[in-house]
Amino acid sequence: MSINWNPATIAASESLADTLFQVSIEVAGRSSFDYDPGQYVILNIPDQGKPSEKPYYFSIASAPDGSDTFELLIRTDKQDPLHHILQSGERTELLISDAAGSFYRPESFDRGQCFICIGTGIAPFRSMLSLWLNKNVACETCLIQGARSFRELAFYDEFSRLSEAYPAFDYHPVLSNESPEAWKGEHGRVHDIYRQKFAKRPPTDFYLCGSKEMITQTTNELQSMGYALSDIHLQQY
Numbered sequence: 001m002s003i004n005w006n007p008a009t010i011a012a013s014e015s016l017a018d019t020l021f022q023v024s025i026e027v028a029g030r031s032s033f034d035y036d037p038g039q040y041v042i043l044n045i046p047d048q049g050k051p052s053e054k055p056y057y058f059s060i061a062s063a064p065d066g067s068d069t070f071e072l073l074i075r076t077d078k079q080d081p082l083h084h085i086l087q088s089g090e091r092t093e094l095l096i097s098d099a100a101g102s103f104y105r106p107e108s109f110d111r112g113q114c115f116i117c118i119g120t121g122i123a124p125f126r127s128m129l130s131l132w133l134n135k136n137v138a139c140e141t142c143l144i145q146g147a148r149s150f151r152e153l154a155f156y157d158e159f160s161r162l163s164e165a166y167p168a169f170d171y172h173p174v175l176s177n178e179s180p181e182a183w184k185g186e187h188g189r190v191h192d193i194y195r196q197k198f199a200k201r202p203p204t205d206f207y208l209c210g211s212k213e214m215i216t217q218t219t220n221e222l223q224s225m226g227y228a229l230s231d232i233h234l235q236q237y
Contacts, residue, residue: 008096017151021086037128038104042097061123063130073123112140112204121209146190148177208234
């Protein structure tokens with residue numbers, strides 16, 4: 001596959017948790033970097049000015065705004081060179097592919113929408129939801145976001161504000177490894193939430209993003225609840 005590489009810069013990097021970073025990317029030589037919500041990019045740290053043999057695939061975590069900047073949500077391995085770059089917070093030159101993928105292509109707005117994710121799977125949904133809510137305020141929209149701890153619950157404040165601004169938006173953050181004293185919200189896993197919320201099988205399109213295990217279990221359980229495979233759209237990391 002031929003990749004069109006764009007010179008870019010890590011403009012900012014904020015550590016959200018030990019190995020979780022919110023990263024701002026500036027693309028050089030363009031007045032705007034075009035992409036659709038739900039698409040991904042390939043990031044490459046060049047070796048002596050040429051693309052290295054280790055590409056990184058990340059979903060874009062910000063809504064298109066017509067600028068040359070976008071955001072990523074990146075979980076790293078502490079031994080990976082990218083971890084040290086992000087941890088340093090320094091501006092770093094790299095290469096970015098054009099946006100690719102077609103994870104999100106709604107054909108109608110007459111059904112409920114439920115987004116289910118764990119960990120960094122929240123990234124494409126952040127890109128999608130701000131635009132979706134602006135266009136479909138009356139459409140029932142649900143976000144079920146799972147994480148191990150509150151520190152890893154990326155964009156919690158932002159989604160909480162959206163749930164207050166849009167009555168049709170139902171936000172369910174759920175933590176699997178946080179004490180009741182530290183977290184007064186829902187405990188457990190994402191599966192506990194959708195089983196209860198969709199037990200009566202209202203017409204809904206489901207969008208899943210997470211690990212292979214989470215995707216497989218959620219798909220199987222939704223089908224056992226009576227939903228068709230065509231109701232389920234997914235992206236695995």
